[in-house]
Amino acid sequence: MSHDGLRSIGELAEQAGVTVKTVRFYSDGGLLPQASRSAGGHRRYGPDALGRLRLIRSLRALGLPLPEVRRVLDEEDAEDAEAGAGAGGALEDAVAGQLRGLGSQLKALRWREAALRLVQECPPGERAERLRLLGAVPGPPSTAPLARFWRGWLPPRMPAGPAAAFLEVAVPQPPQDPAPAQVLAFARLNALVRRPCTGGERPQPVAHAIAGAGGSAVLYAGLAEAYELAGAQLRAEREPGPGEALDGFVAAYVSAYGARDTPDFRRVLAGQLAADPRIDRYWELVAEVITPRGGPAEPTPGSAHDWLCAALDGQTAAVTA
Structure with a gap:
């Protein structure tokens, strides 16, 4: 982190374990606000950006689509503005939705596996x-x-x-x-x-x-x-x-x-x-x-x-x- 407490896009990407392209994508999408630009026009990110980027990465790793990620972040921002009152309803709903979808996928995969075994194990005739x-x-x-x-x-x-x-x-x-x-x-x-x-x-x-x-x-x-x-x-x-x-x-x-x-x-x-x-x-x-x-x-x-x-x-x- 530089002396002014801001990070460059490269520094933020390295510390979060993602690529510069990923940071730019989330910035352009409004999920990761940038604090300012340098004299040369380069993006600069504030102290909270690293935690926010790690949260985004975790939510995406759980399979949440970008609209759901945005809702979770918006709710978190609103709770921060109200001194942290309330629990993450958007996150709970998003996780519940992912679990339902995953359950359907697993059921379909188990059915397909059993059907493949049925064909594999039956006599050729x-x-x-x-x-x-x-x-x-x-x-x-x-x-x-x-x-x-x-x-x-x-x-x-x-x-x-x-x-x-x-x-x-x-x-x-x-x-x-x-x-x-x-x-x-x-x-x-x-x-x-x-x-x-x-x-x-x-x-x-x-x-x-x-x-x-x-x-x-x-x-x-x-x-x-x-x-x-x-x-x-x-x-x-x-x-x-x-x-x-x-x-x-x-x-x-x-x-x-x-x-x-x-x-x-x-x-x-x-x-x-x-x-x-x-x-x-x-x-x-x-x-x-x-x-x-x-x-x-x-x-x-x-x-x-x-x-x-x-x-x-x-x-x-x-x-x-």
């Missing part, structure tokens, strides 16, 4: 098919095709709240750190919901038509509770049978239809559910997507529904006998 499946999945992977599939399956004019609640449990989110097998299951799920329906397939269960738009909200709210109870039975590896889960399952249909829970109602319901269209393959793939590596299969609404239908079939058969 299966690579073309796996590449086709992976190529149809948007990057980063999106659940939009799955949500569209369910909106076509759910009753028309079903209230938005219950529909959103059902989609939350029916549409699996891509794992944060997937195994190759989970990537393959998600790709197959994506291909399944995009497959056009054949002429003989019914798009919706009979239960939807009976319940109607208003009753469907009641029906799916009750089914969600019954599926949760049945999921606990599945985790405990219990065989389908009577109990709270089955009673709640039947009660959901009773409430939606405005009927009474009688043996005849249960018998008719069992027959109706047996005749409804099934999407077993969807739920099998969902279980593969959501099950942690090496862990036991996680229950899905599909597996819970099957457990409850089996319990209902067993109960009605016993009554008939």
Whole structure:
């Protein structure tokens, strides 16, 4: 530092560990104010410039874009003018934004790594098919095709709240750190919901038509509770049978239809559910997507529904006998 307490651009750059070009860039952008110019027209910087330049360098090293850096510096200048009152809200917001963006990038990279391993580890004869499946999945992977599939399956004019609640449990989110097998299951799920329906397939269960738009909200709210109870039975590896889960399952249909829970109602319901269209393959793939590596299969609404239908079939058969 010279005798007047000012630094030249070269001195400032050397002490901050950056290039002269970098100092000039921040000066021209207004991030690093210069104190004055020498008689020869050279830039001169005050005592605070070194600390400010180091702060800028640190913020840029964290990945903050220049507009965010400017906001942080402006806030710091305002706090200095008010004797340092307040915390760095601009810095907190900028760091939080960087963390969100970094999390998305890391998720995409983990997905890509698992997809590459999926191709690398598969037999040569299966690579073309796996590449086709992976190529149809948007990057980063999106659940939009799955949500569209369910909106076509759910009753028309079903209230938005219950529909959103059902989609939350029916549409699996891509794992944060997937195994190759989970990537393959998600790709197959994506291909399944995009497959056009054949002429003989019914798009919706009979239960939807009976319940109607208003009753469907009641029906799916009750089914969600019954599926949760049945999921606990599945985790405990219990065989389908009577109990709270089955009673709640039947009660959901009773409430939606405005009927009474009688043996005849249960018998008719069992027959109706047996005749409804099934999407077993969807739920099998969902279980593969959501099950942690090496862990036991996680229950899905599909597996819970099957457990409850089996319990209902067993109960009605016993009554008939």
